[in-house]
Amino acid sequence: xxxxxxxxxxxxxxxxxxxxxxxxxxxxxxxxxxxxxxxxxxxxxxxxxxxxxxxxxxxxxxxxxxxxxxxxxxxxxxxxxxxxxxxxxxxxxxxxxxxxxxxxxxxxxxxxxxxxxxxxxxxxxxxxxxxxxxxxxxxxxxxxxxxxxxxxxxxxxxxxxxxxxxxxxxxxxxxxxxxxxxxxxxxxxxxxxxxxxxxxxxxxxxxxxxxxxxxxxxxxxxxxxxxxxxxxxxxxxxxxxxxxxxxxxxxxxxxxxxxxxxxxxxxxxxxxxxxxxxxxxxxxxxxxxxxxxxxxxxxxxxxxxxxxxxxxxxxxxxxxxxxxxxxxxxxxxxxxxxxxxxxxxxxxxxxxxxxxxxxxxxxxxxxxxxxxxxxxxxxxxxxxxxxxxxxxxxxxxxxxxxxxxxxxxxxxxxxxxxxxxxxxxxxxxxxxxxxxxxxxxxxxxxxxxxxxxxxxxxxxxxxxxxxxxxxxxxxxxxxxxxxxxxxxxxxxxxxxxxx
Amino acid sequence: xxxxxxxxxxxxxxxxxxxxxxxxxxxxxxxxxxxxxxxxxxxxxxxxxxxxxxxxxxxxxxxxxxxxxxxxxxxxxxxxxxxxxxxxxxxxxxxxxxxxxxxxxxxxxxxxxxxxxxxxxxxxxxxxxxxxxxxxxxxxxxxxxxxxxxxxxxxxxxxxxxxxxxxxxxxxxxxxxxxxxxxxxxxxxxxxxxxxxxxxxxxxxxxxxxxxxxxxxxxxxxxxxxxxxxxxxxxxxxxxxxxxxxxxxxxxxxxxxxxxxxxxxxxxxxxxxxxxxxxxxxxxxxxxxxxxxxxxxxxxxxxxxxxxxxxxxxxxxxxxxxxxxxxxxxxxxxxxxxxxxxxxxxxxxxxxxxxxxxxxxxxxxxxxxxxxxxxxxxxxxxxxxxxxxxxxxxxxxxxxxxxxxxxxxxxxxxxxxxxxxxxxxxxxxxxxxxxxxxxxxxxxxxx
Numbered sequence: 052x053x054x055x056x057x058x059x060x061x062x063x064x065x066x067x068x069x070x071x072x073x074x075x076x077x078x079x080x081x082x083x084x085x086x087x088x089x090x091x092x093x094x095x096x097x098x099x100x101x102x103x104x105x106x107x108x109x110x111x112x113x114x115x116x117x118x119x120x121x122x123x124x125x126x127x128x129x130x131x132x133x134x135x136x137x138x139x140x141x142x143x144x145x146x147x148x149x150x151x152x153x154x155x156x157x158x159x160x161x162x163x164x165x166x167x168x169x170x171x172x173x174x175x176x177x178x179x180x181x182x183x184x185x186x187x188x189x190x191x192x193x194x195x196x197x198x199x200x201x202x203x204x205x206x207x208x209x210x211x212x213x214x215x216x217x218x219x220x221x222x223x224x225x226x227x228x229x230x231x232x233x234x235x236x237x238x239x240x241x242x243x244x245x246x247x248x249x250x251x252x253x254x255x256x257x258x259x260x261x262x263x264x265x266x267x268x269x270x271x272x273x274x275x276x277x278x279x280x281x282x283x284x285x286x287x288x289x290x291x292x293x294x295x296x297x298x299x300x301x302x303x304x305x306x307x308x309x310x311x312x313x314x315x316x317x318x319x320x321x322x323x324x325x326x327x328x329x330x331x332x333x334x335x336x337x338x339x340x341x342x343x344x345x346x347x348x349x350x351x352x353x354x355x356x357x358x359x360x361x362x363x364x365x366x367x368x369x370x371x372x373x374x375x376x377x378x379x380x381x382x383x384x385x386x387x388x389x390x391x392x393x394x395x396x397x398x399x400x401x402x403x404x405x406x407x408x409x410x411x412x413x414x415x416x417x418x419x420x421x422x423x424x425x426x427x428x429x430x431x432x433x434x435x436x437x438x439x440x441x442x443x444x445x446x447x448x449x450x451x452x453x454x455x456x457x458x459x460x461x462x463x464x465x466x467x468x469x470x471x472x473x474x475x476x477x478x479x480x481x482x483x484x485x486x487x488x489x490x491x492x493x494x495x496x497x498x499x500x501x502x503x504x505x506x507x508x509x510x511x512x513x514x515x516x517x518x519x520x521x522x523x524x525x526x527x528x529x530x531x532x533x534x535x536x537x538x539x540x541x542x543x544x545x546x547x548x549x550x
Numbered sequence: 551x552x553x554x555x556x557x558x559x560x561x562x563x564x565x566x567x568x569x570x571x572x573x574x575x576x577x578x579x580x581x582x583x584x585x586x587x588x589x590x591x592x593x594x595x596x597x598x599x600x601x602x603x604x605x606x607x608x609x610x611x612x613x614x615x616x617x618x619x620x621x622x623x624x625x626x627x628x629x630x631x632x633x634x635x636x637x638x639x640x641x642x643x644x645x646x647x648x649x650x651x652x653x654x655x656x657x658x659x660x661x662x663x664x665x666x667x668x669x670x671x672x673x674x675x676x677x678x679x680x681x682x683x684x685x686x687x688x689x690x691x692x693x694x695x696x697x698x699x700x701x702x703x704x705x706x707x708x709x710x711x712x713x714x715x716x717x718x719x720x721x722x723x724x725x726x727x728x729x730x731x732x733x734x735x736x737x738x739x740x741x742x743x744x745x746x747x748x749x750x751x752x753x754x755x756x757x758x759x760x761x762x763x764x765x766x767x768x769x770x771x772x773x774x775x776x777x778x779x780x781x782x783x784x785x786x787x788x789x790x791x792x793x794x795x796x797x798x799x800x801x802x803x804x805x806x807x808x809x810x811x812x813x814x815x816x817x818x819x820x821x822x823x824x825x826x827x828x829x830x831x832x833x834x835x836x837x838x839x840x841x842x843x844x845x846x847x848x849x850x851x852x853x854x855x856x857x858x859x860x861x862x863x864x865x866x867x868x869x870x871x872x873x874x875x876x877x878x879x880x881x882x883x884x885x886x887x888x889x890x891x892x893x894x895x896x897x898x899x900x901x902x903x904x905x906x907x908x909x910x911x912x913x914x915x916x917x918x919x920x921x922x923x924x925x926x927x928x929x930x931x932x933x934x935x936x937x938x939x940x941x942x943x944x945x946x947x948x949x950x951x952x953x954x955x956x957x958x959x960x961x962x963x964x965x966x967x968x969x970x971x972x973x974x975x976x977x978x979x980x981x982x983x984x985x986x987x988x989x990x991x992x993x994x995x996x997x
């Protein structure tokens with residue numbers, strides 16, 4: 052919806068005044084310097100500052116802000132810690148960011164029903180920290196869990212290493228309080244038996260903020276395992292590592308986690324504060340974890356070791372203490388951050404392929420990296436075929452962004468051609484929306500658009516995410532030269548909102 | 551999945567069935583004007599297009615085991631049978647993934663997977679005949695949902711014909727996927743009101759290495775309550791946890807040829823894991839529950855074990871074949887409220903029928919009530935009043951009472967679903983958007 056430029060500033064002023072009246076001046080950011088912090092999220096290649104950042108403190112605040120946004124037809128989106136790697140928390144069309152750091156309370160923990168009721172700004176790991184004294188924990192563990200918030204996890208259907216055994220966010224969210232883009236609030240889902248009617252919670256989780264905003268989340272907790280065994284298996288060949296992965300799964304063993312780290316990543320980790328003594332000449336390592344009852348843990352470990360024996364591992368290290376185990380996981384979960392030691396910039400991708408195609412696809416990705424003259428690294432959830440190819444680059448080099456985006460596109464095509472999908476856990480966001488037609492037919496995209504129109508008919512909630520531009524409505528491109536999205540002739544496309 | 555409509559074959563005439571077969575496709579006593587069993591996706595698409603142009607009311611049919619569920623259709627012109635969509639076109643045991651067509655029976659699929667010691671970890675009722683399409687459409691589940699989850703947790707990808715006849719696919723064969731909206735979740739449990747399934751990708755699990763079950767008998771409900779609290783605070787990991795009242799226990803013992811004192815309650819616990827883990831858990835449970843249990847029976851014989859879980863899975867053992875007016879209610883409650891609700895239901899129903907069976911997926915908060923009613927208006931009125939009272943009591947926890955099967959005269963005076971929550975408005979809007987002419991199972995669901 053286009054607003055005449057001559058009214059632009061006057062409308063912004065009115066909105067600012069209303070927001071300040073609503074929340075108080077200390078909870079409304081509006082100067083360029085304040086807004087700069089929010090111009091991107093974990094997807095640093097794309098930037099666009101919002102017009103405002105506000106800090107609601109209750110569902111009632113959220114309702115009022117959303118209604119205000121509707122009144123002035125200004126886009127809005129929710130943001131937790133801003134760790135999204137697909138641009139989900141970037142204000143791609145400007146507008147209001149609702150930042151949830153004030154709504155960070157664990158409201159209730161129900162031990163007998165194994166539930167926790169939390170506000171969306173609660174940090175993922177804090178749930179487990181609050182429940183570990185009663186031997187319960189929250190299973191979905193994205194690598195960002197020390198920072199990422201439950202609201203963001205819900206929006207992206209976050210995964211993590213232990214989702215191989217325990218499932219992803221959607222398997223652990225039972226009920227939500229949501230504010231829809233029209234400002235109405237609803238409770239959806241149930242903690243009492245089965246939901247009757249359509250599974251609105253399942254539909255909402257992973258909808259990337261385009262169907263509304265969750266203001267309360269009820270999650271399932273699970274009993275913490277009695278025993279855990281963590282192994283680091285070191286390989287001289289990445290092929291042997293990938294064959295081990297297939298070997299484990301095909302023997303019907305489901306470990307709690309099964310992660311792979313390649314040589315470039317090993318070198319980055321070992322150069323940093325999370326070094327664990329992995330040999331720098333190792334081609335790959337597997338981080339494998341089994342958990343369960345004490346009575347059966349040794350047998351589980353033996354079964355894993357018997358598979359490992361078949362595939363030429365150089366060395367197997369079994370964590371002897373909780374501290375050893377934590378060190379191994381710290382190395383894995385901080386791998387992305389470690390790339391800063393070996394490259395000025397990096398771009399994290401997220402694709403999924405059938406596990407059995409791992410060796411072939413890793414080879415192809417390696418070849419693509421060479422074709423574009425860019426170094427690659429890999430750290431990923433091998434057990435469920437969820438790859439995170441990392442493109443290492445220097446933004447100051449000529450055509451750097453163009454090359455990176457070109458390589459990224461080819462990698463996504465490669466994943467889809469192999470029978471996979473565009474995203475395993477980072478979401479589509481801004482990053483991959485133009486690739487949606489690679490995976491979905493027009494008819495399927497149209498069905499999803501219809502679903503979206505139920506919740507978000509005028510596209511003010513997190514616009515320019517997930518859906519590609521409609522054909523014939525002009526092109527939107529990311530201008531690699533000045534990091535800004537620019538649009539050309541698209542006013543009739545509902546995916547475009549210009550304020 | 552290939553789009554079946556890309557085939558260059560000339561579309562054949564839709565496979566309609568002779569009038570003599572229409573009575574096989576009754577829904578709540580209503581017979582369709584036409585029944586068709588399309589043999590190909592092109593036929594299916596063509597029939598749906600015709601139905602849309604003609605504004606027919608369409609009911610998808612698998613094997614019909616769950617057509618009793620829901621309201622009577624507002625319009626019923628066409629029964630669309632998925633009988634010929636019964637193949638298993640893709641199976642990757644090394645990836646623990648299978649693609650199966652919607653008309654394939656669960657039993658057929660499980661038999662196919664067993665050779666590789668894999669299974670789709672669900673055990674809904676009517677396992678011998680129910681189709682995957684019907685199971686997904688009703689989100690049907692059984693006792694093993696406690697340790698394994700429901701079909702919702704295993705559905706990776708879906709092929710579905712839209713109400714305009716176009717074929718669409720959502721999701722795929724990979725186990726993690728956040729590409730677009732999670733339409734698999736929306737379609738699961740949608741009771742055939744949003745589209746007609748063609749096929750599914752499911753993720754699989756290895757069959758358990760070893761299993762054992764214990765039947766624990768309790769004198770009173772307070773002991774059951776205390777036992778369940780202990781269990782929920784322990785590291786024990788049952789794969790199933792079922793509750794029976796004394797009427798239910800009577801039936802199970804009779805079918806298993808076990809002679810037991812009645813007037814007792816039962817918790818039946820199943821453990822599925824490595825043998826060492828299972829045996830440890832059985833001993834641990836027996837020790838923990840010693841102060842509360844009157845008697846415990848351990849089942850190690852595999853035939854007995856299979857029989858027990860078949861009886862617990864199915865509805866038919868608890869419904870009288872000789873008597874009319876059988877009622878099955880599904881009552882969704884907070885799991886920790888099980889004992890409170892069993893108490894309440896037994897008290898409330900005492901005046902209507904003294905042999906009500908109460909069975910529950912105890913750890914999931916799902917009570918199944920079975921009884922037969924006297925064929926009298928006052929009896930129907932009395933039960934209808936109770937159902938409404940229970941629904942009111944469940945409002946604060948967003949629970950529900952559903953009439954899964956019951957006589958017409960009961961359903962005339964009390965709504966099958968009784969869904970009264972505000973989000974019904976969103977569900978209506980979804981239905982209006984995705985099936986604007988309301989051709990798919992019109993009127994049968996909450997919207």
